[in-house]
Amino acid sequence: MIELTKLQDQKIIVNAELIEFVEATPDTMITTTSGKKMIVKETVEDVVRKVIEYRRKCRPEIRTPE
Numbered sequence: 001m002i003e004l005t006k007l008q009d010q011k012i013i014v015n016a017e018l019i020e021f022v023e024a025t026p027d028t029m030i031t032t033t034s035g036k037k038m039i040v041k042e043t044v045e046d047v048v049r050k051v052i053e054y055r056r057k058c059r060p061e062i063r064t065p066e
Contacts, residue, residue: 002050004030004040012038016054022047 002016007027014030021031027039028047040047 002047002054004038004042004047004050007039007041009041012040014038016051019047019051 001013004012004014006012015032018032018034019030020033021029022044023029023031024044028042028044030038030040030047042050
């Protein structure tokens with residue numbers, strides 16, 4: 001799970017495993033595998049970084065090349 005911020009400064013927790021798309025429209029829009037869409041304040045790059053960090057914590061065998 002990752003913490004993100006809705007446009008009204010409301011913190012939300014999102015299941016990173018269910019994120020299917022992250023788009024800049026120009027706001028950052030996340031689409032889940034169920035089709036639910038949400039707009040967050042974080043940039044696309046920030047969302048991707050948080051997902052990678054989450055997956056590294058859950059699966060320590062996942063590493064990026066040095």
